[in-house]
Amino acid sequence: MKKIIFLLFFGTTFFVNGQDKGTVFGGFETNAQWYLNDKTLYDEFYNSVSQPENPVRSNSYLFVNYKIKNWSFGVQGEAYEQDALLNYNPKYKGVNLATYYARFKMEKIDVTAGYFYEQFGSGLLLRTWEDRALGINNALRGGRIIFKPVSSFTLKAVYGQQRTGFDVSNGKIYGVDADISLSDLFKFENSDLGIGFSYVGRDEKTDIVNPKFNDVTNGFAGRINYSHGSFYLSTEYDYKSEDAVVQVRNQIDNNLIKPGSALLFNMGYSKRGLGIDGTFRRLENMSFFSERIAKGNSFNDLIMNYIPSLTKQHHYNLANIYVYQAQPNVILNDVSIVKAGEIGGQIDLFYNFKKGSKLGGKYGTKVAVNYSQYNALGGKFYIYTPQDYQTDFFGFGKKYFSDVNVEITKKWNNKLQTVLSYINQYYNKKLVEETYGEVKTNIIGAEATYRFNDTKSLRLQGEHMWADSDKKNWAALTAEVNLGTKYTIFASDMYNYGNDDPKLRINYYTIGNSYRYKSTRVSLSYGRQRGGLVCVGGVCRYVPESTGVSLSLNTSF
Incomplete structure (x- = not known):
């Protein structure tokens, strides 16, 4: 049935488009990875990272839409070959027609x-x-x-x-x-x-x-x-x-x-x-x-x-090691881990010091302050048979997470802009991840962007995190060079130098480049992926430790 729908759509699309009626638009995206052995990188079970079965993998998407008058039609085909990238849903396998639609508006x-x-x-x-x-x-x-x-x-x-x-x-x-x-x-x-x-x-x-x-x-x-x-x-x-x-x-x-x-x-x-x-x-x-x-x-x-996490979405790598995930679930199976949801929030404040003032200087200065905190719901919890709970509507239980941060953005002249940040976090790993431990961190970050002209620039970003437990202290550095509007070179490194276990004091390095031409962007990189959560808009997925070569291609028509 899917193949019939696919063939009918493309047959109609190209026939009508050939008659100069309607509009065809869409795009293609592929994200591929060649996973490599790495004897100095360890997974969560302290085993050296090795190639998975089928070490060359890719997630690819082809989507085509056709619009004529009040009607629009679309299909999306997907390919996961030889398998999907690590830790994607195993249901994504092979090549198939994924979605299709017809719309009258x-x-x-x-x-x-x-x-x-x-x-x-x-x-x-x-x-x-x-x-x-x-x-x-x-x-x-x-x-x-x-x-x-x-x-x-x-x-x-x-x-x-x-x-x-x-x-x-x-x-x-x-x-x-x-x-x-x-x-x-x-x-x-x-x-x-x-x-x-x-x-x-x-x-x-x-x-x-x-x-x-x-x-x-x-x-x-x-x-x-x-x-x-x-x-x-x-x-x-x-x-x-x-x-x-x-x-x-x-x-x-x-x-x-x-x-x-x-x-x-x-x-x-x-x-x-x-x-x-x-x-x-x-x-x-x-x-x-x-x-x-x-x-x-x-x-x-x-x-x-x-249900995204309503906290500051940091652009610093180290600030996203202990990233909060929303806690809507009920857990009563362990006396030390009981929860029925979350309660909390965040406050954002920004102020621009005017140009020409003492603190604003010639180009102005922007200060942004953010504070977020989330707790378990307070109430009565019964973990033995029969299990049950009664929550207090505005009751605050044990703290899950807090984040207070300050960011100062200053433009010094037409070429140089800097950003200075301080971040303090509390992360209850035991309750959030249902594992063990609590972590308190202090993070400083500094960023400078220098523009040589309208199209060429250099961006440097340095970070350091002091953590009192878990993997302890980290340092990170990122460099990005924009050689015009089309070509970018980048390199970054995160070093877990403070880990109590010497063999886990690992450098997570990445080097790469990207090229953009009209509506097409190609990116190629090599490096190590730190295991943990990758988040977009407050929603996260877990990725394992890995080393390899990554290729990304995205185009639209």
Whole structure:
């Protein structure tokens, strides 16, 4: 069936395009790696890193879209040869047609059949998206209708099964979302006020005999967004009906049936030269998967909702060693590790000292301060049979994570700009990763960019981290040379010189270059990959220690 759809699409595309009707656009991306043996690099079990089976691997994507008048069509083919890159979902294997869609769109109606991506509100109940760096593609295969009878009202309805590898989930997802712009409705001139409501249902029948939970899990959400001048405010509350808790992957607990909830609040003020933003979030048992037993998988497979870590997204390598992951899950199996969610938030503040002032100098100075902290939910937890818990809505339990950082950006002249940063972190590895230990770090970072002319520049970045436990102290250096608008050379090194185990005092080096021509970019590099979390937008995946040659190609047409 997939091959028939693929052939019909391309046959129609090239026939119509040959008649000079419609538009064809798309792209191709491949990320390949040749993994090498490295006797001085060790994995998590203290074994020397060796080549995996099929050491040459690649993830490749070809996507083609065709648009004519109110219609658009698209397909995406994917190839994972000889296997997918290390620690990608093993369901990604071989060559196959991955997604396809047909869409009809007018001013008031928008209908899609096939695979599609959607988000309700902040995504705490439903978000489907693709991120190739993380190996996420949780598109829904089914249908979506968007109805907008007037400018102030938008109604969405979706139904489908979630993508998993080249197949779809057993669980079925359906939902309705409504957005109402009260500002348009009541003709507010100086303010913007909107409200929204969502419903999401997940229907999955399990093999549990005499289940104490329903096949259908219902989620409800309401939200408000308001802004006036430089001030803005938004809030959302989500509720998930009672469902069986999964504490250990592939094990549905028929004796622990609990609801879930989420509260998100954001408020801020911004004007020229000054900005302040505060976010608060409380999560309780808010994991949501299209198949219950998928909870706990390390590939973000079958995940229905979007729960990023709401912390500073650092661009320094060392600040991302102990990176926080959101904690929406319930764990009651160990008396020393009990949790039912998270509570916390962050505050961002930036201020630009004016040009010509004592602190601003000729070109101005920008200071940014960020503070984030997240704790376990406070309450009563019972780990012995029967397991149960009661949380306090605004109760703070043990601390998971905190990060306070200051960043000063200074432009000295038309050629030189510097950035100086200080970061202090606390990371409860035992609770966040469910392993052991706590880590406190102090990190300093300095960056300088020198522009020789409009197209050529040199960027140097140095970092140092003092850590009181785990792998202890690190140092890092990055250099990047831009030789015009097309060619870049880069090199970096992270050295774990403070590790208590001498054989683990490793240099993680990388050298490489990239070339860009029009809409095509090619990058080639060689080096070592530090094992740990790789994160994009607050969502992470684990990558193992490795050494090898990497090739990346990305083009669009």
